Amino acid sequence: MSGSVGGAEAAEPNLVPILDMVFQLITFFMLVINVKAATMDQTLQLPVVGSAAPADSTGLRAVVLNINGEGDVNIGGVVQTDIKGYVSNEADQIRLQDGLKKGDDLSTRTIVVVRGDKRAKFKSVYAVVKACQEVGFHRFSYMTTFEPGKEP
Amino acid sequence: MSWRKRKGHQHEEVTLNLTAMLDMAFQLLAYLILTFHSPIAEAQINLRMPDPVAVGGEGSAVIGGEPQRHDPREYPLDQLVVNVYSDHAGGVGQITSGTSSKNSKISELTASGTLEQKVGRLHHHLQGIFGDPGQPFDKMTLxxxxxxxxxxxxxxVDACARVNLADGKRLQNVTFIELPAGNK
Structure with a gap:
């Protein structure tokens, strides 16, 4: 920072260190930001199951379905009213990408991640699961959460 | 930032105004901080769920809303069926298990007590069945x-997914069927 001694000279703060620091912070936040989290509805209250395994990446393509307490299905921030149409379209796209035929099992490369609110009724969740099964998804991951204080 | 630039014999000072860049960087930083969510610890239960085969008889389960009635001889021999009925408050009431329309009731084990107790008894019951090498089961329909x-x-589901098969692997083939309304 250069200060002024004479009356006519303007004070000129050195902004380089602060700019460096801000860029470092931006870099940090961009690295830790979870892009996958955008597909997850963070307002859901997941079921509390004490002995479930911590969530890990399976390396499979994931179709994430959020089901709220009223039974509405939220996918990528949009409420889907035609869930059968949606999963059928997803299945067709995956088959097209992977060169699979209609009716082939999709469970070798794709997993359906069900994030259901614990206040939902079973029939709401089952309707979604059944729609997925009908189009060839047979591998499911049911997301839960840990009891308070028992997180790994 | 400032540096000296040689131009002929004269020394001219070039000053770069960083204020605008700093403003933009601060705005980007503010956005990232405001939209940042710390990751929530989540767990998962992984299941392989083949297409369900409804079991008729007492429960006469439904697939797609249509009542299905199957000849008991058509039931897969390696599939155990567990029926979970609701109580009046929308919780878990009675639980029965069996392989055919003549389900063997285990209501003494699971009709009373807290949910935790019922689930504990169910797990113990299932472990006894699936852990027995003499039993043919390796799949379950809930x-x-x-x-x-x-x-x-x-x-x-957690109580079922924690069951170890006779070969030491976890039970993963669990599929669901919705019981018709009024089956309590």
Whole structure:
């Protein structure tokens, strides 16, 4: 920072260190930001199951379905009213990408991640699961959460 | 930032105004901080769920809303069926298990007590069946009343998913069917 001694000279703060620091912070936040989290509805209250395994990446393509307490299905921030149409379209796209035929099992490369609110009724969740099964998804991951204080 | 630039014999000072860049960087930083969510610890229960085969008889389960009635001789021999009925409050009531329309009731084990106790007894019961090498089962169908809370159903599913088969592997072939309304 250069200060002024004479009356006519303007004070000129050195902004380089602060700019460096801000860029470092931006870099940090961009690295830790979870892009996958955008597909997850963070307002859901997941079921509390004490002995479930911590969530890990399976390396499979994931179709994430959020089901709220009223039974509405939220996918990528949009409420889907035609869930059968949606999963059928997803299945067709995956088959097209992977060169699979209609009716082939999709469970070798794709997993359906069900994030259901614990206040939902079973029939709401089952309707979604059944729609997925009908189009060839047979591998499911049911997301839960840990009891308070028992997180790994 | 400033540096000296040689131009002929004269020394001219070039000053770069960083204020605008700093403003933009601060705005970007503010956005990232405001939209940042710390990751929540989540767990998962992984299941392989083949297409369900409804079991008729007493429960006469439904697939796609249509009542299905199967000849007991058509039931897969390696599939154990567990029926989970709701109580009046939308929780887990009675639980029965069996392989055919003549389900062997285990209501003495699971009709009373807290959810935790019921789930514990169910797990113990299932472990005894699936852990026995003499039993043919390696799949399970959960027939569940539709009005039970999802949280309670997941406690039952967890009890099933923790069961070890006779070969030491975890039971993963568990599929669901919704019991028709009024089956309590």
């Amino acid at each position: 027939q569940v009343s539709g009005d039970i809370a999802y949280n309670d159903v997941m406690q039952v």
